[in-house]
Amino acid sequence: MIFFICRSVLPGCPVSAASGVLAPLSMMKKLLLFVALLGLALPLRAQDDKALAAAGAPVIVYYIPGVTGMTAGMPELRMLLDIPGVVGIKMSDWNIFLLRSVVLEYPEKVVYSGFDEMLVPGLLYGADGCIGTWANLLPDLYAKVYARVRAGGTDAVKPVMDEFTAFLAVGWNYGIIDTFEELMRARGYAGRCFRRPSAW
Numbered sequence: 001m002i003f004f005i006c007r008s009v010l011p012g013c014p015v016s017a018a019s020g021v022l023a024p025l026s027m028m029k030k031l032l033l034f035v036a037l038l039g040l041a042l043p044l045r046a047q048d049d050k051a052l053a054a055a056g057a058p059v060i061v062y063y064i065p066g067v068t069g070m071t072a073g074m075p076e077l078r079m080l081l082d083i084p085g086v087v088g089i090k091m092s093d094w095n096i097f098l099l100r101s102v103v104l105e106y107p108e109k110v111v112y113s114g115f116d117e118m119l120v121p122g123l124l125y126g127a128d129g130c131i132g133t134w135a136n137l138l139p140d141l142y143a144k145v146y147a148r149v150r151a152g153g154t155d156a157v158k159p160v161m162d163e164f165t166a167f168l169a170v171g172w173n174y175g176i177i178d179t180f181e182e183l184m185r186a187r188g189y190a191g192r193c194f195r196r197p198s199a200w
Helices: 025-034 046-055 074-081 096-105 116-124 138-151 155-175 175-188
Strands: 059-063 084-089 110-113
Touching: 046 138, 059 074, 074 084, 074 096, 084 096, 096 110, 110 116, 116 138, 116 155, 138 155, 155 175
Parallel strands: 059 084, 084 110
Antiparallel strands: none
């Protein structure tokens, strides 16, 4: 299960029903620079940390510098990854070296790339998968790419990724988020997928 930071946890409510929490109050100022939920850096409270500890809920940190406007290096990511209960991280960053550094330093953590365009590079650099936008519409493509890369078939996955990259390039011409939402609407999955205004 994936959890995000939130403004508060309802008294007596399991963390999973309240969208989760991330870190102790003592780290709040630094965390606010690097952790966000859909573009909102949210303050954490002492009771949030207690609720997380009591629930024993696994937490995946979302690192999205495009949303927060701030970038982190390994010192800041270590602060997050060393919090008890944090089992992994989603890295929505073009910095493949930083992703690889996390993979090497934290082999026990789950590491996801966050950009669809980084699916194959992320997997090749040791990511455990990708939490991307287009996986919602193209799950078979993601499963196929994942299986081929894990089996060592990077040559076999290149033609598939070349087509997907060309598709994404067209989407970027029309606004990648708008393109995604229009296709989700057309297939009857959802009328709106992202909060407005979007940071992308």
